[in-house]
Amino acid sequence: MIDVVIIGGGVIGCAVARELSRYDLSVSLLEKTDDICNGQSKANTAIIHGGYDAKPGTLKAKFNVLGNKMYDEICKELDVPYKWNTSLVVSFGQNGHAKLEELKEQGIKNGVLGLSIIGQDELRKREPNIGSTAYEALLVTNGGIVCPYELTQAYAENAAVNGVEFYRNAEVTGVEKIDGGWKVTSKAGTFTAKAVVNCAGLYSDVINNMVSEDKLKIVPRRGEYYIVDKNYADMFHAAIFQLPTKMGKGILVSPTVDGTVLLGPTAEDIDDKTDTRTTAFGLSKVLKYASLTWEDIPRKKFITTFSGLRAHCDRDDFVLGEAPDAPMFFNAAGVESPGLTSSPAIGVYLAEMIADKLDSKKKENFNPIRKGIPKFREMSDEERAKAISANPDYAKIVCRCETVTEAEIREAIRRPVGARSVDGIKRRTRAGMGRCQAGFCTPRTLEILCEELHISPLEVTKFGGDSKYIDSYLFEKGDNENA
Numbered sequence: 001m002i003d004v005v006i007i008g009g010g011v012i013g014c015a016v017a018r019e020l021s022r023y024d025l026s027v028s029l030l031e032k033t034d035d036i037c038n039g040q041s042k043a044n045t046a047i048i049h050g051g052y053d054a055k056p057g058t059l060k061a062k063f064n065v066l067g068n069k070m071y072d073e074i075c076k077e078l079d080v081p082y083k084w085n086t087s088l089v090v091s092f093g094q095n096g097h098a099k100l101e102e103l104k105e106q107g108i109k110n111g112v113l114g115l116s117i118i119g120q121d122e123l124r125k126r127e128p129n130i131g132s133t134a135y136e137a138l139l140v141t142n143g144g145i146v147c148p149y150e151l152t153q154a155y156a157e158n159a160a161v162n163g164v165e166f167y168r169n170a171e172v173t174g175v176e177k178i179d180g181g182w183k184v185t186s187k188a189g190t191f192t193a194k195a196v197v198n199c200a201g202l203y204s205d206v207i208n209n210m211v212s213e214d215k216l217k218i219v220p221r222r223g224e225y226y227i228v229d230k231n232y233a234d235m236f237h238a239a240i241f242q243l244p245t246k247m248g249k250g251i252l253v254s255p256t257v258d259g260t261v262l263l264g265p266t267a268e269d270i271d272d273k274t275d276t277r278t279t280a281f282g283l284s285k286v287l288k289y290a291s292l293t294w295e296d297i298p299r300k301k302f303i304t305t306f307s308g309l310r311a312h313c314d315r316d317d318f319v320l321g322e323a324p325d326a327p328m329f330f331n332a333a334g335v336e337s338p339g340l341t342s343s344p345a346i347g348v349y350l351a352e353m354i355a356d357k358l359d360s361k362k363k364e365n366f367n368p369i370r371k372g373i374p375k376f377r378e379m380s381d382e383e384r385a386k387a388i389s390a391n392p393d394y395a396k397i398v399c400r401c402e403t404v405t406e407a408e409i410r411e412a413i414r415r416p417v418g419a420r421s422v423d424g425i426k427r428r429t430r431a432g433m434g435r436c437q438a439g440f441c442t443p444r445t446l447e448i449l450c451e452e453l454h455i456s457p458l459e460v461t462k463f464g465g466d467s468k469y470i471d472s473y474l475f476e477k478g479d480n481e482n483a
Contacts, residue, residue: 002026003358005184005193007172007207009036011148011340012332013199014155015347021162022351023360028193029156029164030186032171032203034464035424036417037152039201041340042427043276043308044223045265046256047239048144049338050087052107052115059318061110064338066345068142074344078154079372080147081257086238087143088123092133092292096243100138103244107140114141129235131295143239147257148340149427150372153417155347158370160416162363168420169464172200175210181328182211195328195354202273202311204319204333212323216333220273221310223265224282226290229301229435230259240293251289258430260303263290269312278305303435310336320346321353330354373411373429377403398448399441401434409445413452420453422446423463442469 004020006013009031020027031038048071054061075082091100100117107115116139123137124130160166170188177183181194198207205216239254254262266282283305291297313319313334323329330350335342355362376394379387387394393407412419412428419425422432422445431445432438438445446460446469461467 001181001192001194002028003193003360004028004195004197004354005030005182005191006197006199007175007184008039008199008201008204009033009152009156009166009168010039010041010199010201011037011152011155011343012041012201012335012346013197014152014159015343016197016199016332016350017159017164018155018162019347019351020354021159021164022362022366023355024363025355025358025360027159027164028167028191029159030167030170030172030184030188030191032169032187034168034420034461036156036166036168037149037427038463040309040311040336041152041201042149043225043306044148044310044337044340045225045239045252045254045262046145046148047087047252047254047341048082048084048146049341050107050115050140050143051110051112051338051341052089052103052138052140053244054110054338056106056109059320060338060342063318063320063342063345063349065111067338067342070344070348071144071146071341075146075151077368078151078158078370080151080154082144082146083257084142084144085255087140087241088127088238089138089140089241089243090123090130090134090293091136091243092131094135097136099243100136103138112140112142115139127236127238127240129294130240131292133292145239145254145257146340151340151343153428154370154372155343156417157415158368161370162366166417172207175207175329177211177326194358195330197330197332197350197354199332199335201335202309204311204331204335205313208319208323208331208333211326211329214324216319216331217314218273218334219269219312219314220271220275221312221336222268222270222275222282222307223310224278224286224307225262225264225305226283226286226302227304227306228261228263228298229303232261232298232301233259235261235294242289242292251286251293253290253293258433263287263294263297265308270309273309276307276309278307282307304437312336318342318346320349328357373408373415376405376408398444399429399431399434401436401440402430404429404431404441406444406448409448410452413449419449421461421463421467422449422469425449446470
């Protein structure tokens, strides 16, 4: 019997794993897909929220503010790109002042500092490209942006280095109480543990409802997005929101830490927890409302669209902590926005609670530092020459759009909890995320995966499961050259 099983390898599960690895505990994390960060954590607005939006007194409000304050330290320790670029909540027209005041007062009650309402002159000074009907805005000085998948990977890598075991393709099919703990049945085997942490995202209700009469219901809330080419990276400085509604924070226009511009998301409650389609209706809605913020959206410069699902709980708040009728079963359920912002604080909160229950002390040899893969595109000429001298694979460009080298791709595979698919490489290096959307780099990426993992081209997938690139028929006929 080990000490802790974590179910789910998104940003919350990996944050909890990293924080538990500070303690003298045996910890295993089970992820249902072929890779960490394969669910809602990979497809969101990438915002470090200030904390003005959540209702005072909620767990969302509490952990948003706590998590926001931890980002300087956590991103420096884990070498994750982030930026305090501020947020603006904009009123288009003269009828939004009361709502902006309400958001400001709500933020103050939540403990957010640096909130102010600015008029047209200041707004246009800050954002000269904002739409002509923009009238005033709530300025959130502690708003920022971060790379959500790199943060999740960093949590996981640091947790693994500090002793956490990661199991992929390990969908949990059962959780039941046994003497002294829990039995967790998965497609990667059966685990027994003193404690279980439910970080299963969209499926956190399914896991909770296996063991508790305090039932949860998670509704998938789909959000659709556009990504605009890097040529427009300087159009806006802040993450620009519109006045929120009961369905969410509205359509935003925001720069990303990688230099693109994000438009979205919509908010549509659906039934299918796997339905990440983009739709004509949803994308047209994004354009309709984003055009208030950015009137001349360069529609010929979209490089991709995507959608993500948020785990909206029927309680309209995070569900954190020990289930009332299931001792040593801990929930991190219903963690939608501002879940990314809250992740450092949620990780600490649950890890401290579990360590206390298990009477575990902190390790003396915990290493909080993780270094990211050196990015060739960000190096000076001198740094590039030095990198190539140390590793000639840095001289081989695989992804032209994002200037990603063979050295970076091989490193992404070799790392703790490394890439096992083309999408896994994409999220770790940005190979395939540029203008041509993997049109150029995919063949070489497939070859490198085969070389590093010692697998056949027939086994390489886009994102695990049945998402294979190459049809076995050609190989069966012996037509290897044409295949």
